[in-house]
Every structure is written in structure tokens, then in C-alpha cells.
Amino acid sequence: MGREELKKDYETLEIPPDSSLRDVHNAYLRLKKLYSEDSIAMAPLGEEFSDKKRKKVLEQIEEAYAKILASRKGDSARPSPLFSDVPPPEKGSDLGNPEGPYSGPLLRKLRERQGVELGEISKELKLRVELLRALEEERFEALPEPIYLKVHLRNYAAFLRLDPILVTEDYLKRVKAWKERPGPPA
């Protein structure tokens, strides 16, 4: 099934048909969360957007997601689906990020802004939540050696559609500064 035929399903997930697999997944998670929980975005509509309709919307989201995933089965034949499917971030795609270098707290902020839970990243990247938490809290002593850390950072960045190169560069600089700080390492 071509992407054009799935137009309606992409519309349901509110993304263009040329979206990356990552975007499809993120859109699905975000919408599922929005329509399964109470939100002040919906509360004022009351019965005009009843629980019954909400349920129907959720069903449509599930169906659209399943259909799109099925249509993209062939995609995963590529060596690293995570990277190959992530387009280079457009300027401003991470909200313009005027907040300076990618530090742990900034990464956390950007992740939360997208409504992504650590558990989701952990599942996808097969990394312990504890490690991800240490990364965001900049508990550098709990992190693996830079050579391994680099891979994790790139995957983490790609998951959030941030620029993997910039994120890795910025973050490793911070690790380096920590290592070179005066005094014996902890």
C-alpha cells in the first residue's frame, strides 16, 4: 500500500505522509496520551466531545498507527532504522532551541516538552532508565566511557529529533570539562 493511499491515516495522526518512522511513533504516543487522559484542552467541550467520541478517536488513532506501521514493514530492512529514518532536523524543529548548549537539564526539558517518558526511550533504545536519568542529571560518574556514551547520546538525540551531532558534541564537552576539573575525580 502506497503512502498516498494511507493519506487518511496520516491525517488521523496529524502528520504528513513523508514523515519519518520516528515522527509516526511520536505522533501516535502524543495523541494516545492526549485522548486517554483528562486534559484542559478538552474539558471545556464537555458533551460536545463526549467519552464515546473520545473512544472512537482513540480507536482511529490505533488503527491508523497499525496500518502505517504495516505499510512500512520493508523500511526496517535497513541496517539502523532509527538513524536511516530520521531526516536531518530542520532549523527550528526542536523549538528553535535558543537555550544554549545541550546540557543534561536542557535535554530533559526538551524531552518533557515533547511529552516523552524516559521509559519510552529506554524501551526503544534498550537502555536502562537509570542510565538515561543519570545522563539528564549529569551524574557523569554513573555514565559509561565517552566512546559508548557517544552512541547513546546520538540515539537519544535522534529519538527526540534533535541534531545528534550537536547534542553529542555539546554533551561530551561537558563530560570532558568535568573530567578535567581540578581535584581528584570522585
Added chain:
Amino acid sequence: MSQTIKPREGEIWAVGGGKGGTGKTFFTSSTGMHLAKKGRNVVLVDMDIGGANLHSFFGINRPLKSLTSFFEMGASLSDLVAETNQPGISLITGDVHSIASDKITFSQKLKLFRQIMKLNAQNVIIDLGAGSHNNTLDTFLIADKMVVVLVPEVIAIENMYHFIKNSLFRKVKKTLKDYGFKEIVQHIWDRRESYGITNLRELIDYLKESFSYIGTILDHELASFRIHLVLNMARTNQDILLGASIKSVMRKYLGVPILYSGYIEYNDAVWKSVRERKPFMIHYNSTECAKEIEIIIDNIVKGRDIAIGGA
């Protein structure tokens, strides 16, 4: 449509959203500043009937001319355009005295719209003020760029939905009026329960299904119904995400495309600038807030929106 609108060089923006105090006037004045800075020739129109205060954002205490002259003395709109202390920005001051919105007659309204469209400016930016009065909605509907300013609070969201819903309903009625369907639309809506209709989207779908040729007309007319959403006074990431949620809900509930143009983080400097009567975009131009506003305006100009996690 019975009235054909000549292609204009100038573009009309209308800034509304239902609730008062969300920052519409602040955003209108900031938009004027930013577009003027980029070399555009801008006229701001204060249509906040009964609560006009756009002039005070430009340090004008007692405006010499205002829309009152238009409504009460039949003055022409172009004669009411006054220079401000900012280069490139002129202003039509709102009615600060007596006129009540429902006192404006139908022919006055049409005359006003005609003259707004003829204003000599590259951008006309209309501050609509609060509320969802029919005159406010009609003014909103003449705009090329329909902008709503929201703060992350339940009541503001409720008012905004009401505002957008009523604008859309008015647009549907107006469109179909020319095809003799106006009464039918209201008739079906008033008896919506027996038709199994609970919201406007379902009404539109019902009309399309029942009268197939209406479908084409509606699709065509409603294609231009696009809202640019500005989220003001965001304090948390949760607040910022709200814009994306509203975008989705509006789409699924009303079928209305919304562009999330951006957010403005809460900043005391805004409040300060208003109190000091100093234009924010000039005196606080290095703040994060001012940069966010510039991004939003550029997004509105280009019809873009910000991406949030697959939004």
C-alpha cells in the same frame, strides 16, 4: 460570495480569541513593531469596542481622532489614521467613549469593512478585543490571517473554543446564505438532537452528505478558515504542549486546521513595559520573550507552525 473582493496588496490580520486579558493588544502592538522594523508599512486598528487601549501602547493618552467619528459623524476611515511615535506604524484609535457593539448598524459594518480593505498599508492589523459578538466575529472573518491569543487557563480555552466555533458557524451560514440555505442551517442546528448532531463538525458533515453540491462549496470556502494560535504566558513545558493539544482537539472536533505559531514564555518585563508605556519590542528587544514574539510573527507571515513531538 455576492461581494467580490479585489485582490489587495495589503494583508489584513485580526487578533482575537474570546477572553480578555490574554495579551491581544500587547501582541497586536508587538506585531506592528516587528513588521514595521522589517520595513512594512503598518496600520493598526483598535476594534476593541468599549475597551480600546491600543493607543496607550504608543504613549498616546488622549487620542485626537477615533472610530467614534466614523460611527457618529460618518468620518471616513482613512481620515482617522494617525501617526504614532514609531516609524512605519499608524493607528486608528478605537472608540473610547460611548458606542456599544450592538448599536453598530449593518450598513455601518459593511462600510467599515470596505474602508478597512482600502486602507493604504501593507499590513492592517486589527485588535478585536474580547468577546464573541457577531460584529467581532465578522471582523475576524474578513482577515487574511486569523490570529487567536490564548493563555493556558481553562476559561481562556473555553472562550477561545466558543469564539472559533461561532466564527466557523457564521462562516458556514454566510457561505450558504448566498445559496438560499441560511434558514436550513439554523433549522437543523436548532433541532440537532433529532438529527443526531452534537457539534458543528457533524452539522457540516450532515449538510455535505445531504446536499452533495453544498459539499464542494463548503470545502472551497472553509479551506481559507485557518487559525494561527499564539500561546501567551507559558510557564511550564506542559503549557507549551497545550498548544499542540489544542491543535489536535480542534482538528478532531471541528475539523478546523490550526497552526500553532508559537508560545511566549511568561515574563515580568511584559507587564513592566505595559505599565511604563514603553513599547516592549523596542525597550526589551533583547529579552527571550521578544525573540519568541519575532519567531511567532515570522511563522504567521509564512503560514508555518512549530513542531512538537510529531505534532
